[in-house]
Amino acid sequence: MPKVKVDGVEIDVPNGATVLQACELAGKEIPRFCYHERLSIAGNCRMCLVEVKPGPPKPQASCALPASEGQEIRTDSEMVKKAREGVMEFLLINHPLDCPICDQGGECDLQDQSVAYGRGASRYDENKRAVTEKYMGPLIKTTMTRCIHCTRCVRFSEEIAGVDEIGALYRGENMQITTYLEHAAKHEMSANVIDLCPVGALTSRPYAFEARPWELKKTLGIDVSDATGANIRIDARGREVLRVLPRNNDDVNEEWISDKARYMVDGLTKRRLDKPFLRRDGKLVAVSWNEAFAAIATLNPGNSIAAVAGDMVDCETMFAAKKLVGALGSKLIEGRQTGMDYATDSLAAVNFNTTFSGIETADAILIAGSNVRWEAPLLNVRLRKAVKRGAKVFLIGPEWETTFGGEFLGEDLSVLGNLPQNVADVLSNAKRPAVILGGAALGRGGLEAGLALAAQFNLVRDLEDGTKWNGFNVLHMAAARMGGLMLGYAQKGGIADLVAAKPKVLLALGADEVDFTQFAGSMIVYIGHHGDKGAHAADVILPASAYTEKAGTYVNTEGRVQWSDKAVFAPGDAREDWTILRALADAFGVTVGFDTFDQLRNAMIEEVPALGSEGLADYGSVLPLGGGSAAGQIAYPIKDFYMTNPIARASAVMQRCSAELLHGEEIAEAAE
């Protein structure tokens, strides 16, 4: 713990800290462009210059200088002020200063810091350099003349994403940042470079020229595009969500989000269900709410009703539906739309117990049946970190392009029960072994075989430092899954139990992946927000709210309870889901015990107390004994990363990504 003096105040800094970090600990703001906490140190923008004694009598780049005992650091001296002004003047020499037409305006580091630390005018009157724009794909818009060569994007793609595709060509004044041969950036986290870019060189293409940051209402939300529950900020103007940005949460998403989470929001305004619809003579016709309710009520289903929850619904919606179905005397609720029927007696057995930040410290990881890059891009980033720390990774399933190496052991589930000797050795010798079962490995005895491995390799253990380690993980893909399981959305036989019961009414809560032909005799009431597969099969459509349009509780695959707020109102006649279910209760003439959202939430927390506190729910660490044998070819359920949910399928941006990045279509640039 070196002691340093920052502007005359003595502080202790952790070992290995840099001078910049020491200054931050002392509460001093150090301007910077190239330095970023989550990237390696480059030290090439020179904006963080401070005066350090002992040392050469000149300003030093604080980001790359280790703090050591007895340093006297000044951030407020005349030398530092002049140095910052000088660096800023140099940076602005070739910067176009086109802030009025730049999308970064208002949230630009260069803008802010030139106001705070610049000298106000330039002495440079030569021609500025100009750089041609580079094509980086459908998501990233480039204006490379604005680039100040901080290389954050280069370091991100190399270190975090693990897909080396951005680089700095040429040198000196002619340095240019580009992707290889201007190919589109092809990974699931590519748009994070937009947030990293401290200037307006890399901006968001779908959001180009849409709004200024100060016009936007910012709402804290949770992403539902996968089960990682990334923390997001929803930026809306009026009734439209214009963009989604990540929030910092070291436990979940650090400060990244996937491209799908970021860019599927334009789908929120397309293919929306904004009126109730009723199927008459085989055709869906728009009706009033009363007509729709009357049509359902006249069927008088009694207890012949079931509910199936979609992948993106919040816990409140599921709870309200559970109460409604329960009030009618039925217990048929299910969330695993595609027919999975793994046992859910112990939630610890279907949870990501190690946690995302924990998996970084694992030293041997066996992944079965999961294309992590597509099923949970944020977890892929963590796995890459684990491998960088020396973890060994083995994978079971068809090969996919990992960003962290790893050894593929085979494509069949039977490998789970018959691991090669070297893999078994690595897992049994590891201090922190972990097994991750993806969706494709849960059925056909996979979960039980995985649990058997947990027992065999003693995945639940006390570590030497006294902390607990639970290395058994299930990686879900649906944002609603863990919440649904906590609320009991699981039948013993899965959705087949619902089919067998032949309910008169089937409530489909945003359920779009169900094979509705199984429910040919039922009246399908679709309560959701997009005209997708579920709505096509529905007999009654009750328009509801998407995740940005309602407050809700979500539980991610780690069992982490998180709350999301309402950013905008649902379009047209659409209502929040719980109000629809409450009104349905009236139509059926039953009581469900809540009239307001607060009452609903309180009732839910009373029934499942874990949903009442933010953070990891405790499922205990006792895993059921597995056993049995698993067999069957593994097939990953996600065929197209950009098209996994109705919002993404409606999104023009996601459609273009899918066509261009996955299916290799040439998309002609519209003349601008």
Added chain:
Amino acid sequence: MADRYIEPDTPELRARWGNFAWTAENAEKAKDVVSRYPAGRQRSAVMPLLDLAQRQVGAELNTQGWLPIPVMEYIAAYLDMPVIRVVEVASFYTMYNIAPIGRFHVQVCGTTPCMLRGSDDLLETCKSRGMKKGHISEDGLWSFTEVECMGNCASAPMVQINDDNYEDLTSARLNAVLDALARGETPKAGTQDPARHTVEPVGEPTNLAAMITENHDYRSEW
């Protein structure tokens, strides 16, 4: 340097260079180069290998050689590293030609010592012979570029043509060299000043004169 550009990746380029592979001799050399670095650090060999590839291309084209995109991709695959990292290196150093060059690649140094000793005349001479920055002359013989210091300041001004330096140039001496090259001769490399053997002082030494005959301790005279 401002004229540097990467030769665009066209189907014709792919067709011409897509099958690039080491010759038997160069394959041996490449193996040897890679073996100089610790296992797993094979990408450290990228610079010597780029040079080797450039020379192999040059041997095929009878020039100094250049690096087409498919060749850089070959190197990247050979060293198991991302292509963009190879392109970064190749585009950084001017000794790697990233666009086609002529039979003789004329690099005129324009940095201060050469400029003071008359490199402007040399640039003019080249220009008058039809050379243009970043272009190959129509007969395919000449390509021309202005470079920064080549480290021959003691015999400035200088020009590098392919692997040889020609120093102590004047407009006339440069013309003589270029003419000789055009005729297919190999002019003497190094200084073109008949009075000079290498970079020894011209005429009587003016500095450290007391050191000419014997060792002399100047320290007491400072």
